[in-house]
Amino acid sequence: MIKKIAIISLIIIVTIYFVLNKNQNNENINLNQGSIILAFGDSLTYGYGVSKEFSYPAQLEKKSGFVVINAGISGEISSDGLKRLPSLLKNKPELVILCHGANDILRKLPLDATKNNLLKMIELIRGSGAKVLLVGVPSFSIFGINTHPLYRDVTDESGVVYEAEIVAFVESDSSLKSDRIHPNALGYEMMADKFLTFLK
Numbered sequence: 001m002i003k004k005i006a007i008i009s010l011i012i013i014v015t016i017y018f019v020l021n022k023n024q025n026n027e028n029i030n031l032n033q034g035s036i037i038l039a040f041g042d043s044l045t046y047g048y049g050v051s052k053e054f055s056y057p058a059q060l061e062k063k064s065g066f067v068v069i070n071a072g073i074s075g076e077i078s079s080d081g082l083k084r085l086p087s088l089l090k091n092k093p094e095l096v097i098l099c100h101g102a103n104d105i106l107r108k109l110p111l112d113a114t115k116n117n118l119l120k121m122i123e124l125i126r127g128s129g130a131k132v133l134l135v136g137v138p139s140f141s142i143f144g145i146n147t148h149p150l151y152r153d154v155t156d157e158s159g160v161v162y163e164a165e166i167v168a169f170v171e172s173d174s175s176l177k178s179d180r181i182h183p184n185a186l187g188y189e190m191m192a193d194k195f196l197t198f199l200k
Contacts, residue, residue: 027161028200029131031094037061037068038093038130040085040121041100044137044167045072047188049178054185059192064199069093077103078117085121089128096125097195098160099135099167101150106140106181111150118150122158132160133198138168145172166194 031037039045039057047055047070061068071088073081078101089096098121104114118134125132136151147168155162169190170176176187183191 027198029095029133029161029198030200031066035066035094036091037064037066038071038088038091038096039068040071040081040088040096040098041135042072042076042081042103043074043182044102044191045070045097045099046074047072048074049182050185050188054188056183056188056191056195059189060195063192063196066199075103076100077107077109078114078121082117082120082124085124089124089130092128093130095131095133095199097133097135098122098125099137101148102137105137105148105150115150115154118154119158122154122160132158133195134158134160134162135167135195136162136164138171140171161198163194163198166191 037060039060045055045057047058052058052070055070055072057068057070057072069088069091073084076084081100098118100121101114101118104111122132122134134151134155136147138145139148145168147164151162151164154160170183170187171181176183176190178184178187
């Protein structure tokens with residue numbers, strides 16, 4: 001019995017390590033020293049549920065050595081994010097981590113509009129000269145917590161670098177959340193670690 005538990009624990013640890021430290025797309029984003037990263041999104045970016053130093057942008061800045069601007073607003077929908085983005089791009093980021101649309105999904109807003117808003121955001125970001133890392137967020141259903149297929153569609157149409165798994169992974173484990181939806185400090189750290197695997 002003890003041996004079985006030890007084997008199961010080892011499998012869990014290896015799985016978590018794989019999820020956190022493997023860039024499964026084998027895509028690297030080359031950044032210059034002193035680059036600015038804009039973390040753009042809603043409450044998942046803002047760090048709702050924890051103090052600001054434990055948000056994923058703050059932890060990513062500490063781990064990467066890059067300047068990371070936390071441009072997350074809790075409760076924001078993608079149409080409002082699209083209006084807000086241009087002024088933030090004046091900061092001249094070299095990379096934008098785009099994690100948006102979760103509130104659209106939760107509120108059951110039209111997915112075509114959400115998709116178009118994300119594509120327009122990507123167009124604006126590229127037009128500013130910055131690179132994009134798109135982060136997929138999950139839908140909640142009776143079948144479990146899985147990344148919404150909308151983000152794969154956006155990726156296929158835009159060709160951006162895409163991280164598909166980490167938010168759904170965190171959302172699936174109550175020990176990584178501060179409430180029903182938002183990560184705790186460890187959950188946000190796992191997000192930061194995952195995004196770090198894309199940076200070079």
